[in-house]
Amino acid sequence: MTNQITSTTLDNGLKVFLKEIHTSPIISHWVWYRVGSRYEVNGKTGISHWVEHMQFKGTPTYPAGILDRAISRDGGMWNAFTHLDWTTFFETMPAEKINLSLDLEVDRMVNSVYDDSEVASERTVIISEREGSENDPLFKLEEAMQLAAFENHPYRNEVIGSLEDLQSIQRDDLYHHYQTYYNPANAVVAVAGDFNTTDMLDSIQSRYAKIPGKKVDSLADLREPALQAEKRIEVTGPGETTYVEIVYRAPSASEEDFFVVSVLDSLFTGPTSLNMFGGGGVSNKTSRLYRALVEKELAVSINGSLQATADPYLYGITITVRPDSSPEKVLKSLDDEISRLMGTMVSQAEIDRAVKQARALFVYGSENITNQAFWLGYSEMFNEYSWFLNYIKRLEKVTPEVLMDKAREYLSSHRRVVGIYRPEENHS
Amino acid sequence: MSVVINNQLQSSFPGPHDIHRKVLANGITLLTRSNFNSASVVISGTLGAGSLFDPADKLGLAHFTALALMRGTKNADFQTIFERLESVGASLGFGASVHNTSLGGRALAEDLPLLVDTLADCILNPTFPEQYFDRLKSQLLTGLAIRAQDTADMASLTFDSLLFPGHPYGLPEDGYIETVSAITRQDLVDFHANNYGPTNMVIVVVGAVKPDYVFDLFDRVLGKWENPNLTAKPEFPVIHVPKKTIREHITLQGKSQVDIVMGTLGPKRHAPEYLAASLGNNILGQFGMMGRIGDAVREKAGLAYYASTSVNSWIESGSWEVSAGVNPENIDKAIRLIIEELDRFRSEPVLPSELADSQENYIGRLPLSLESNSGVANSILNLERFALGLDYFQRYPSLVREVTPEQILQAAQKYINPEYLVIISAGSKPGRIKTK
Numbered sequence: 001m002t003n004q005i006t007s008t009t010l011d012n013g014l015k016v017f018l019k020e021i022h023t024s025p026i027i028s029h030w031v032w033y034r035v036g037s038r039y040e041v042n043g044k045t046g047i048s049h050w051v052e053h054m055q056f057k058g059t060p061t062y063p064a065g066i067l068d069r070a071i072s073r074d075g076g077m078w079n080a081f082t083h084l085d086w087t088t089f090f091e092t093m094p095a096e097k098i099n100l101s102l103d104l105e106v107d108r109m110v111n112s113v114y115d116d117s118e119v120a121s122e123r124t125v126i127i128s129e130r131e132g133s134e135n136d137p138l139f140k141l142e143e144a145m146q147l148a149a150f151e152n153h154p155y156r157n158e159v160i161g162s163l164e165d166l167q168s169i170q171r172d173d174l175y176h177h178y179q180t181y182y183n184p185a186n187a188v189v190a191v192a193g194d195f196n197t198t199d200m201l202d203s204i205q206s207r208y209a210k211i212p213g214k215k216v217d218s219l220a221d222l223r224e225p226a227l228q229a230e231k232r233i234e235v236t237g238p239g240e241t242t243y244v245e246i247v248y249r250a251p252s253a254s255e256e257d258f259f260v261v262s263v264l265d266s267l268f269t270g271p272t273s274l275n276m277f278g279g280g281g282v283s284n285k286t287s288r289l290y291r292a293l294v295e296k297e298l299a300v301s302i303n304g305s306l307q308a309t310a311d312p313y314l315y316g317i318t319i320t321v322r323p324d325s326s327p328e329k330v331l332k333s334l335d336d337e338i339s340r341l342m343g344t345m346v347s348q349a350e351i352d353r354a355v356k357q358a359r360a361l362f363v364y365g366s367e368n369i370t371n372q373a374f375w376l377g378y379s380e381m382f383n384e385y386s387w388f389l390n391y392i393k394r395l396e397k398v399t400p401e402v403l404m405d406k407a408r409e410y411l412s413s414h415r416r417v418v419g420i421y422r423p424e425e426n427h428s
Numbered sequence: 429m430s431v432v433i434n435n436q437l438q439s440s441f442p443g444p445h446d447i448h449r450k451v452l453a454n455g456i457t458l459l460t461r462s463n464f465n466s467a468s469v470v471i472s473g474t475l476g477a478g479s480l481f482d483p484a485d486k487l488g489l490a491h492f493t494a495l496a497l498m499r500g501t502k503n504a505d506f507q508t509i510f511e512r513l514e515s516v517g518a519s520l521g522f523g524a525s526v527h528n529t530s531l532g533g534r535a536l537a538e539d540l541p542l543l544v545d546t547l548a549d550c551i552l553n554p555t556f557p558e559q560y561f562d563r564l565k566s567q568l569l570t571g572l573a574i575r576a577q578d579t580a581d582m583a584s585l586t587f588d589s590l591l592f593p594g595h596p597y598g599l600p601e602d603g604y605i606e607t608v609s610a611i612t613r614q615d616l617v618d619f620h621a622n623n624y625g626p627t628n629m630v631i632v633v634v635g636a637v638k639p640d641y642v643f644d645l646f647d648r649v650l651g652k653w654e655n656p657n658l659t660a661k662p663e664f665p666v667i668h669v670p671k672k673t674i675r676e677h678i679t680l681q682g683k684s685q686v687d688i689v690m691g692t693l694g695p696k697r698h699a700p701e702y703l704a705a706s707l708g709n710n711i712l713g714q715f716g717m718m719g720r721i722g723d724a725v726r727e728k729a730g731l732a733y734y735a736s737t738s739v740n741s742w743i744e745s746g747s748w749e750v751s752a753g754v755n756p757e758n759i760d761k762a763i764r765l766i767i768e769e770l771d772r773f774r775s776e777p778v779l780p781s782e783l784a785d786s787q788e789n790y791i792g793r794l795p796l797s798l799e800s801n802s803g804v805a806n807s808i809l810n811l812e813r814f815a816l817g818l819d820y821f822q823r824y825p826s827l828v829r830e831v832t833p834e835q836i837l838q839a840a841q842k843y844i845n846p847e848y849l850v851i852i853s854a855g856s857k858p859g860r861i862k863t864k
Contacts (some may be wrong), residue, residue: 001713004490015608018434023799024440024798024799026795026796027800064727065727068715068716068717069716071716073785073792074788074789074792075789075790075791075795076789080517094795094796120730121727121729121730122730125726125730125732126733127734128685128732128733128755129751130684131684131753132684132733132734132753134578134684135578136686136856157863237682238681239574239577240573240576241570282513282514282517283512283513283514283521284514285514286511286514286515287514294563295563297563313629320570320574322566322570323566323570323573324566328512355522357517359534359536360468362518363466363467363536367468367800368800384617386840424682427602
């Protein structure tokens with residue numbers, strides 16, 4: 001991936017990242033806001049995600065429904081996502097149509113209407129979205145795990161919010177949240193694709209410079225001390241399949257330890273792809289845990305998950321238990337594998353392998369302009385763009401000694417939550 | 429406003445000027461397109477060994493065989509195969525649909541020989557080791573148990589079985605618990621021996637490699653492959669439209685959301701009205717925020733997180749489906765709203781402005797669908813599979829613009845009759861779930 005980017009900060013605090021790519025007549029334009037579940041308080045969980053939905057409900061210039069039609073008519077793709085640390089909106093358009101995208105994003109940064117009837121309609125849509133997730137046993141387990149993994153940090157809540165909060169949040173709550181967090185000083189605009197940088201910068205400045213920036217108060221230090229003792233939870237529900245999930249407190253993305261744990265993740269459960277669009281993944285059948293659990297016929301599958309976040313979040317391992325095995329056997333074998341990781345030096349070859357896997361995933365992600373624009377803004381939400389540029393180099397610095405040391409620190413059993421989903425009797 | 433697709437843009441689409449095609453002596457068709465903008469390469473392909481060859485009591489055999497190809501060969505065991513691939517960040521996989529076994533892989537361009545050698549070894553020399561057969565069967569059965577609890581999967585499965593009775597399109601490629609349980613290791617050996625061959629194989633390679641290099645690589649590893657014992661394709665019953673509305677609810681307790689799948693037959697890919705149906709479908713349940721049906725069910729009524737339509741067109745037939753996820757209390761209301769929209773869709777022509785929107789959408793989004801190597805590879809595979817011609821993307825804007833509201837109305841009236849639908853819902857029983 002080429003590294004030629006232009007970045008600047010406007011007087012109102014808006015950060016802008018531009019990257020010219022002329023391989024296809026496409027431009028991908030993203031606007032990122034530093035707001036997500038990390039910024040929510042009890043009683044208002046899910047409000048960031050709901051605000052994201054409301055941003056599709058229109059402004060005086062672009063009433064509801066007009067935007068869908070306008071983007072689709074021009075052959076564009078658009079969507080939005082809300083996560084722990086951020087909310088983002090993007091359009092990928094034929095290059096000659098990008099002005100529509102630039103116009104609508106600057107418009108809805110400040111002019112969204114939040115009509116009462118739209119709020120009411122969207123309440124049922126979002127509850128329906130949550131109900132769709134609840135159909136999945138792993139959602140129920142993960143929701144319980146997050147609550148157990150943090151005492152107070154908002155990371156303990158599902159991004160979509162609790163049903164109780166979704167039933168009680170009102171229009172003015174949403175509008176206040178919108179007005180607090182949606183402004184240039186709390187946003188990053190990232191554009192990649194087939195444009196001229198000078199012209200694009202002019203386009204962005206002329207649109208955004210007139211909007212005043214309102215600095216958002218910094219959050220208090222929300223980080224929690226590591227867990228002092230292992231927690232165990234059980235969830236029951238319909239189905240015939242048993243799942244085990246283990247979450248460990250992970251380092252935040254800005255810590256050097258994050259790169260060590262990334263290598264650990266790669267060799268223990270297979271590499272996690274950080275690409276949002278395109279690229280696919282790499283299978284994990286030669287990872288240590290797959291060999292220990294699936295090859296030994298204790299589990300059907302294993303998956304690891306490590307996310308780049310502003311505050312320390314979680315490294316999760318999800319295991320689908322074989323019907324002729326048991327969670328207890330799985331956990332015993334998992335602990336044996338972790339003991340081996342802590343007790344026997346990992347070879348440099350295993351680390352080199354993890355680095356090559358990461359390099360391949362980055363190359364796959366660079367095929368896609370939407371994904372490249374995603375990266376321009378994404379790393380700014382938890383660190384800065386140089387994080388992305390230096391990612392491989394920092395992985396390469398990981399040594400076997402450091403890896404063993406950090407495995408002992410992060411994968412110790414008192415720092416984790418163990419969750420089991422057991423099928424209920426007579427439920428299916 | 430009109431999307432202008434100029435000559436320069438059209439020539440940037442894959443076409444006869446940059447897709448290279450070669451048929452090997454044994455019948456394997458190779459297609460390749462170079463892209464040196466990224467250091468990666470993608471392989472996508474098919475061979476004619478789909479689930480249509482599955483015995484009724486061993487449904488899932490083509491799928492099982494495809495997944496077992498990588499569990500061991502005469503030259504490498506399971507861990508060796510995946511060690512080769514994963515250590516360089518490459519991936520390879522096989523699967524099965526009704527007509528084909530599919531293959532897909534990706535690697536850094538420098539590792540293409542490794543990927544091709546592994547792919548060929550798995551296709552030519554699988555040994556289906558007993559130990560891995562048992563393990564894979566257990567994994568497949570667990571997957572089916574999970575599927576049995578998935579409301580969307582169960583609604584879709586039941587819909588297909590009632591829309592295509594007695595036809596492979598009505599049967600799940602991954603089988604049922606009892607049919608997969610009945611499959612033996614020898615069944616896999618036999619299925620591979622009788623149905624895997626070069627005759628109908630198509631392979632597409634897109635990425636940072638030159639055409640001659642690709643052709644030589646595949647000629648070297650697959651050029652001598654022959655199988656004179658291939659099974660002839662079986663005959664299947666003619667597919668008829670439903671003669672009445674069929675309504676079923678699959679009860680899965682403890683589920684918060686009910687998934688609905690409803691619809692009828694749709695055009696096959698070669699039907700003259702295919703493109704009119706596809707554009708009409710875009711208006712009905714895709715365009716913008718899921719078209720007219722999304723507008724009625726999600727945006728206006730707030731009943732669902734999703735409510736959209738799809739036209740699925742295959743070799744022999746197709747389906748025209750509406751899918752929605754709703755609270756159990758709202759099933760009947762959502763179905764009623766959907767039927768109202770279907771009725772309107774087949775009663776009056778779409779507005780010229782609606783059609784113009786969808787035409788611009790179809791033409792304008794083409795560059796987006798063709799920006800990644802995998803997007804290009806899958807598109808080229810479809811050109812070959814449906815004999816659309818290598819210049820299809822150059823002709824495509826004209827084909828789209830030629831569609832009229834009357835053609836869409838004719839397509840709608842040919843396929844959609846709100847009196848004769850298959851309507852399936854899956855989830856908790858209405859009234860048995862918590863209320864809002």
